[in-house]
Amino acid sequence: MLEISNVVQTFRTGFWMKNVTVLHDVSFTIPDRSVFGFLGANGAGKTTLIALMVGLRQPTSGTVKLKGIDCYDPKAKAKVGYLPERPYFHDHLTGENLLKYFGALSGMSSRQIEARTVQVLKQVGMSHARKLELKKYSKGMLQRIGIAQAILHEPEFLVLDEPMSGLDPVGRKEIRELITQLAHDGHTVFFSSHVIPDVEAICDRVALIQKGKLLACGSIHDLLAQGAQGSGDVEVGFQGVSLEVAQKLTAFKSVRVIPEGIRAVHAGQQGLEATLSHLIQNQAKILWVQPIRPSLEDVFK
Amino acid sequence: MIPKTHQVALAVARVTFSEVIRDKILYNIILLAVLLFGVSILASQLSFITPERIILDFGMSAVNLSCSMIAIFTGSWLIGKEFERRTVFVALSRPISRHQFVLGKYLGLMQVIALNWVLLSLLLSGLLLLTGGTFNPTLITGLFLFLLQSLVLGSLALMVSSFTTTSLSVIICIGFYLIGNNISQIRSVADQSKSDSAKAVLKGLALILPNLEHFTLGTKVTYGLPVTGAFVATATGYAFVLSAFCLICAGIFLKRKEQ
Numbered sequence: 154m155l156e157i158s159n160v161v162q163t164f165r166t167g168f169w170m171k172n173v174t175v176l177h178d179v180s181f182t183i184p185d186r187s188v189f190g191f192l193g194a195n196g197a198g199k200t201t202l203i204a205l206m207v208g209l210r211q212p213t214s215g216t217v218k219l220k221g222i223d224c225y226d227p228k229a230k231a232k233v234g235y236l237p238e239r240p241y242f243h244d245h246l247t248g249e250n251l252l253k254y255f256g257a258l259s260g261m262s263s264r265q266i267e268a269r270t271v272q273v274l275k276q277v278g279m280s281h282a283r284k285l286e287l288k289k290y291s292k293g294m295l296q297r298i299g300i301a302q303a304i305l306h307e308p309e310f311l312v313l314d315e316p317m318s319g320l321d322p323v324g325r326k327e328i329r330e331l332i333t334q335l336a337h338d339g340h341t342v343f344f345s346s347h348v349i350p351d352v353e354a355i356c357d358r359v360a361l362i363q364k365g366k367l368l369a370c371g372s373i374h375d376l377l378a379q380g381a382q383g384s385g386d387v388e389v390g391f392q393g394v395s396l397e398v399a400q401k402l403t404a405f406k407s408v409r410v411i412p413e414g415i416r417a418v419h420a421g422q423q424g425l426e427a428t429l430s431h432l433i434q435n436q437a438k439i440l441w442v443q444p445i446r447p448s449l450e451d452v453f454k
Numbered sequence: 455m456i457p458k459t460h461q462v463a464l465a466v467a468r469v470t471f472s473e474v475i476r477d478k479i480l481y482n483i484i485l486l487a488v489l490l491f492g493v494s495i496l497a498s499q500l501s502f503i504t505p506e507r508i509i510l511d512f513g514m515s516a517v518n519l520s521c522s523m524i525a526i527f528t529g530s531w532l533i534g535k536e537f538e539r540r541t542v543f544v545a546l547s548r549p550i551s552r553h554q555f556v557l558g559k560y561l562g563l564m565q566v567i568a569l570n571w572v573l574l575s576l577l578l579s580g581l582l583l584l585t586g587g588t589f590n591p592t593l594i595t596g597l598f599l600f601l602l603q604s605l606v607l608g609s610l611a612l613m614v615s616s617f618t619t620t621s622l623s624v625i626i627c628i629g630f631y632l633i634g635n636n637i638s639q640i641r642s643v644a645d646q647s648k649s650d651s652a653k654a655v656l657k658g659l660a661l662i663l664p665n666l667e668h669f670t671l672g673t674k675v676t677y678g679l680p681v682t683g684a685f686v687a688t689a690t691g692y693a694f695v696l697s698a699f700c701l702i703c704a705g706i707f708l709k710r711k712e713q
Contacts, residue, residue, distance in 0.1 A: 207547040227456050227549035235547040241540035243469055245476055250469075257465035258548040260455030302544070306455065 154342045155183040155206065155224075160215035162201055162365075167337050174365060176212070181370045183310075183343055188336045190352030190373075191345040192406040194363035199345040200238060201348075202362070203314050206343070219310060226252045232261065234308035240299035240313040244288035247277060248298050251287060252305055257290060259306035266305075270290050273301040277331060293324040300331060304340070311335060317442055318378035377446075387419040390440035390445055391432055404428045428431050455547075459557070462550045466558020470532060471565045479527050480566065487520035487574055498585065506587030507676060513578035514675055517597060521571050521604035522631055528566060529611025531624035532559050533704070537711060553705035556612060560701055562568060563608045571601045588678075595686060596675040602693040603669035605632060609700035610664065616707040633665030668692050 162176040166320065176198050183189045193199045204210050205217045208224045222229040237242040242251055249270060256266035264409060273279045277297040282290065290298065296316060303311055316332065317325045333355055336342050346352050354357055355371065391399075392414025399408045402423050405417040419425055422444070429439060474480060494512030498505030533556075536542035545555060575597050582589070612628055615623035633640070637660050644656035668689040674681060 158692065204543075207544055209543055227551075229547040230547065231455055233547065235544060237543055239542065240544075242544070243471055243473060244542055246469065254465055254469050255544070255548065257461055258545055258550055260457035260461065288489060 154185045154187075154217070154220065155343070156397045157206075158204070158216045158217045158218075160202070160205065160212045160217060162198075162205065163213045168197075173309070177363045178215070178409055179362070179367045180215075181367060183341065184358065186339060186341055186410055187357045189334065189343045190356035190359040191343060191362065192349060192352055192359060193349065194347055195347070197362045199347075199362060200366040201316060202314055202366075203235075207312050208231055208399060221249070232309045232430050234303035234306065234311045234340075236296075236299045236303045236311075236313045236316055238318060242287055242295070242302075244300070245285050245286060247286055247350070248274065248290075248301075249283040251298060251381055252302055255302040261306055269305050269307070273305050275306070276334075277301045278327075292319050293321075293327070295325070296320065296328060297331075300335075304335065309341060311340050311342045311344075313342065316344055317346065317348065327349065331450045372416055385421050386420060386445045387425055388417055388441070388445055388446075389417050389429070389432075391417075391437045392417055392440060394432060394437040395399070399432075402428055402431065414438075418445070455552075456516040457548075459554050462554040462624060463558040463561050463668060466545070466555055467561035467565065470559050470562025474532075474566045475526055475546060475569075477528065480524060480570075483520055483523045483527065484570060484573075486523075487516040488577070490516035490519070491577060495581070506582060506585045509578075509581050509585055510587060510593070513574075513581060513687070514596060516580060517571065517574045518576055518600045519566055521600055524570055524606055524629040525567055525604040525608035525626060526611050526631065528630050529563055529608040530615045530627060531620045533612060533708070534620040534623070534713075535617045551705070552708040553702065556616070556704045556708060558698075560612055561701060563612070567604045567608060568601065570602070571597070572603070573597040592671065592675050592678050592681055595681045596671045599669040599671060599686070599689055600691060601670075602689060603666055604667070604695050605678065606664065606666070609697040609704075613700040613707065616704040616711060627687075629668065630664055634664045635670060637663065637665045637667050648652050664696055665692075 160176055160179045160181050161174065163172045163174045165171065166173050171185045178420060179198075179202065191199055191202075192208070206219075206224055208226070208230045219222045219229040219232060222231070224233075243254075246254065250274070252270045253266055256269065261269070270283070271280075272313050274283055277300050279297050279301060280293065282294060282298075287295065287298070287389050300313070303313070313332070317328050329351065332342055332344065337354075344352075356373055358370070358372050359376060363442060389405075390411070390413065394415065396408065396415060398412055399405065399415050399417060402408075402417075403420055405428075406420045408415060408417040424444075431441070432439065490512055491509075491511045492515070494509045497512065498508040501508050533542075536545075537558075542555075546552070578597075579589070581587075607627060607630070611623060611627045614626050618626070640656055640663075644653045644660065647653045647656065673679075673680060
């Protein structure tokens with residue numbers, strides 16, 4: 154779907170107009186119909202790369218192509234839907250008027266805009282707020298109307314810049330579900346975040362950028378497999394045994410008291426059966442035994 | 455789907471117009487113009503000269519100042535605000551060009567200026583009717599030329615604000631307005647200058663700077679002297695060419711301003 158090849162982006166800053174390189178030879182590909190997560194700390198170069206992907210600027214060197222067309226070309230832009238970080242829209246417009254505006258900028262006819270407005274507002278759960286001015290919208294509502302304008306013209310490729318930033322847990326969950334639904338509907342979704350669990354929850358593939366350099370890129374499965382090497386710890390929850398007894402078991406890497414009893418981490422899976430038998434012999438009631446799944450945080454540590 | 459230029463321009467113009475008419479600066483400028491009309495009535499009562507002439511002079515100045523100030527102040531923040539609020543980026547991520555966007559902004563500004571011009575012209579006409587003044591083609595031509603001047607100033611403000619800050623753009627445009635209305639003075643100083651180089655520089659400046667004297671009839675309006683069709687046609691053509699040049703430059707400068 155999208156191919157980024159050897160992209161270098163420099164900016165001139167300061168009094169002496171010194172050249173500062175923000176992206177260093179970045180290359181990766183986003184496959185068709187995937188949900189692609191783009192991770193990086195604030196200032197890592199995520200938004201700069203996104204600006205290249207949505208055709209807001211051209212790279213200093215290298216290419217960014219959508220289905221073989223340069224992203225700066227209007228033909229490529231017509232296939233892209235973009236939600237900026239913290240949606241910035243004209244707040245005197247109503248939700249409906251905002252969609253009319255972006256529909257017209259996307260080349261849609263009035264009839265098409267009208268029909269799609271009803272559909273997308275329903276899809277993002279905003280039908281009730283279509284006549285409300287954007288200045289009266291909550292943060293979550295703005296994100297939703299932002300996604301609505303991004304999908305209005307039925308783009309093949311969606312670029313969402315930090316779509317969950319500033320949202321409460323319920324809002325995050327709703328946006329995650331919405332992105333999953335969009336992927337299910339056939340969109341290729343690219344979204345940036347600095348929150349790893351958000352990316353881990355919904356993405357098929359992920360790329361990590363740090364100080365403008367691409368550190369890793371691949372499928373979540375492969376990256377997690379890399380992180381899993383040398384791990385395999387198991388979490389055990391039990392009750393009916395004192396903390397002292399639990400601490401004497403050397404197989405446990407850590408032990409701590411929780412309201413239900415004790416929660417301990419068993420180092421690896423070897424000897425787990427013997428540890429559990431020992432606990433049962435000491436009148437312990439096992440509450441749970443659960444392998445600790447590696448996270449992207451482990452991979453990118 | 456690639457939108458057509460008129461589709462983009464009209465969509466951007468609609469949003470721009472609805473944004474500008476909510477702006478407080480606009481109402482302050484209009485209020486100032488209305489106050490000037492009030493002063494003209496007061497002055498006409500105290501004057502020995504015919505009251506309708508005082509109202510005409512003050513009224514014309516009010517229309518001129520109000521339309522010009524709206525063009526300069528509003529035109530200067532239109533693009534800057536889009537960048538400041540970052541609303542421009544979603545718009546430019548659509549398959550539109552910078553020039554189409556600038557044209558839309560200009561059309562929106564044109565609507566606001568035209569609305570203000572119509573309202574103040576009607577107010578002036580009403581006052582003239584009430585005080586026994588007469589309408590003549592020169593008055594209508596004078597008002598039309600003020601509208602053209604404001605449209606030129608609006609495009610100038612859009613161009614300047616596309617490469618600098620809002621406040622600097624206002625200052626530069628006020629400078630253009632003052633100098634542009636005194637181009638003949640620059641030429642006169644050049645003619646009187648003894649230094650050849652100073653003469654060349656001043657004449658060059660008079661040639662390069664926008665000549666807003668094309669849009670001022672001066673005392674011709676007061677005395678109802680006739681204005682030739684060629685003069686109006688030249689002024690209209692000049693306004694069109696200058697505005698088009700400014701808008702093209704604004705589109706080019708806009709690329710440099712992005713992010």
